[in-house]
Amino acid sequence: GPKANILISGNEIRQFASHLMEKLNITTKEQKEGTSPEERDQYIVVFSRSQTRLILNEAELILALAQEFQMRVVTVSMEDQTYSSIVQVISGASMLVSMHGAQLVTSLFLPRGAAVVELFPYAVSPEQYTPYKT
Numbered sequence: 541g542p543k544a545n546i547l548i549s550g551n552e553i554r555q556f557a558s559h560l561m562e563k564l565n566i567t568t569k570e571q572k573e574g575t576s577p578e579e580r581d582q583y584i585v586v587f588s589r590s591q592t593r594l595i596l597n598e599a600e601l602i603l604a605l606a607q608e609f610q611m612r613v614v615t616v617s618m619e620d621q622t623y624s625s626i627v628q629v630i631s632g633a634s635m636l637v638s639m640h641g642a643q644l645v646t647s648l649f650l651p652r653g654a655a656v657v658e659l660f661p662y663a664v665s666p667e668q669y670t671p672y673k674t
Contacts, residue, residue, distance in 0.1 A: 557648045561631065564624045568631045568651075583612040585630055587638035590619060593661060595639060605637065618643055 561567075584605050588598060595601055602613045611634060616626045630636060631649045637657040638644050647656045 553648055554652075561627065561649065564627060566624055566628050566631065581612070581632070582634045583614050583632070584609060584635040584637065585633040586613060586615050587636070587641075587643050588615040588617045589639060589641075590617070593639040593641055595659065601637070605635075609635070611635075 586595075586598070586602055586605070589595070598615075602615070605611070606613045614629060614633075616629055618626070626646060627649050630646050631651065633650060633654055635655045635657065636644075636647050636650055637659070639659045639661070644656070644658060650656070
């Protein structure tokens with residue numbers, strides 16, 4: 541769970557993410573093309589899973605996101621892609637949608653201003669299951 545009295549700024553998290561991206565040899569579109577965040581292609585990333593905690597209505601969710609936000613929706617999967625390729629995609633996204641899980645650590649690579657939507661399993665009471673207590 542969360543640690544008490546630990547003060548880490550957003551700037552330190554961004555520096556850490558930049559360091560990891562450098563070590564993974566990943567560059568963002570802005571670095572490659574010199575584009576500003578306003579000029580970049582806006583898209584939503586959905587984490588897709590096929591074994592556990594899968595989104596049963598994933599196709600409908602993707603369609604609804606595309607229609608509601610008028611953005612392209614890209615799926616990524618830890619089962620089918622490398623961590624580096626997923627980080628590359630997420631580093632340019634406007635929104636990340638995922639079931640609750642460790643893969644959400646990749647949200648630290650999102651650009652400033654991006655949104656994170658964390659989904660929880662249906663009918664699991666957060667009061668009865670410690671990881672979901674907030």
